[in-house]
Amino acid sequence: MSILVAIIVVLALGVVAFQWHRSTAAHRLRRGARVVETAKGLVEYATVGSGPAVLVLHGGMGGWDQGVALGVSLLTPIEDARQDACVDYDRALRDGDTLLSEHFTVIAPSRLGYLRTPLSTGRTPAEGADAMAALLDTLGIDKVVVIGVSGGGPTALQFAMRHASRATSLVMVAAIAKRHVQPARTTESFVGKTVFVQGFGWLVDLFYGGGLAFAALAPESFPRLMLRATETLDREGIEKRLATIRRDPRQFRWMRGLLRSGYPLSVRKLGLDNDLTQFAAIEEHPIEQIACPTLVVHGRYDGNVTFDHAEFVAQRVPGARIVVAESCGHLIWMSEEERKIRQAVIQFTERNSPS
Numbered sequence: 314m315s316i317l318v319a320i321i322v323v324l325a326l327g328v329v330a331f332q333w334h335r336s337t338a339a340h341r342l343r344r345g346a347r348v349v350e351t352a353k354g355l356v357e358y359a360t361v362g363s364g365p366a367v368l369v370l371h372g373g374m375g376g377w378d379q380g381v382a383l384g385v386s387l388l389t390p391i392e393d394a395r396q397d398a399c400v401d402y403d404r405a406l407r408d409g410d411t412l413l414s415e416h417f418t419v420i421a422p423s424r425l426g427y428l429r430t431p432l433s434t435g436r437t438p439a440e441g442a443d444a445m446a447a448l449l450d451t452l453g454i455d456k457v458v459v460i461g462v463s464g465g466g467p468t469a470l471q472f473a474m475r476h477a478s479r480a481t482s483l484v485m486v487a488a489i490a491k492r493h494v495q496p497a498r499t500t501e502s503f504v505g506k507t508v509f510v511q512g513f514g515w516l517v518d519l520f521y522g523g524g525l526a527f528a529a530l531a532p533e534s535f536p537r538l539m540l541r542a543t544e545t546l547d548r549e550g551i552e553k554r555l556a557t558i559r560r561d562p563r564q565f566r567w568m569r570g571l572l573r574s575g576y577p578l579s580v581r582k583l584g585l586d587n588d589l590t591q592f593a594a595i596e597e598h599p600i601e602q603i604a605c606p607t608l609v610v611h612g613r614y615d616g617n618v619t620f621d622h623a624e625f626v627a628q629r630v631p632g633a634r635i636v637v638a639e640s641c642g643h644l645i646w647m648s649e650e651e652r653k654i655r656q657a658v659i660q661f662t663e664r665n666s667p668s
Contacts, residue, residue, distance in 0.1 A: 402570020
């Protein structure tokens with residue numbers, strides 16, 4: 314009987330700890346951003362920094378918090394003594410105002426269905442672009458640089474086409490640009506099953522929380538699983554990438570921060586599921602019409618958003634420039650070329666920012 318009582322007590326404590334952690338994470342998300350009524354519906358957003366406006370459209374399982382951290386990690390000046398924070402996801406999120414002070418203002422909305430931006434505001438990338446334009450109207454901002462990261466790519470492209478006069482430039486980072494079905498290497502991996510788990514509410518968060526616990530308990534194994542799920546490199550290439558990450562603990566911290574940013578997953582699940590439906594339904598769109606300066610950044614061995622998405626934009630958008638990370642796949646922040654990539658994005662954004 315004593316063993317049974319002990320088991321019940323341990324389980325009860327686990328449930329209490331899980332609910333506390335989930336509630337605390339949800340409270341942090343609500344506290345860090347605002348929800349405004351726009352002409353297209355409710356949109357949640359956060360801003361950090363000061364300077365020319367940059368609209369950062371986050372990827373899958375994200376939200377305003379991912380947008381802030383990705384924007385800071387891409388745009389903190391290379392010469393800044395604090396630039397090491399650019400690959401420390403948690404620090405970027407915490408210190409974004411200071412890191413970007415007088416350089417850029419990152420506007421980071423939660424895309425359609427993510428966190429507190431409801432699907433009633435829209436579902437398609439085109440509707441998402443219109444909602445972003447409506448958000449800028451509400452904030453009194455005329456022109457922006459648009460950065461689409463991963464799953465934020467389709468909305469970024471639509472913004473550049475539908476609201477051409479407001480986009481001074483476009484940056485596509487490991488971004489979806491055409492019809493996309495999530496590859497099996499991602500969905501069938503341990504990481505993918507953690508992210509794409511079916512269900513809602515506490516069950517989704519419990520499963521995702523288990524993945525976070527495994528990442529903390531298996532610091533050697535989890536990065537390998539992440540790379541196998543997101544890169545097309547062979548075994549030797551993966552091991553070489555892992556050696557690079559081991560030499561730079563900042564990159565491992567970035568990965569863990571990215572994973573933690575997806576929690577709680579339940580409040581992002583509608584957006585993620587909607588993304589998958591919308592991306593699979595993308596039809597040929599006339600991106601040749603995009604007239605603003607365009608930069609494409611992509612990893613050669615991207616196993617999540619394959620390299621042909623980058624080629625699609627680079628070959629069709631007039632004057633588009635492409636920067637290829639030759640050593641890595643989807644997680645270009647975790648690579649030996651991270652500094653080169655940021656330098657290219659910063660210089661391009663500075664040259665093509667709103668005056």
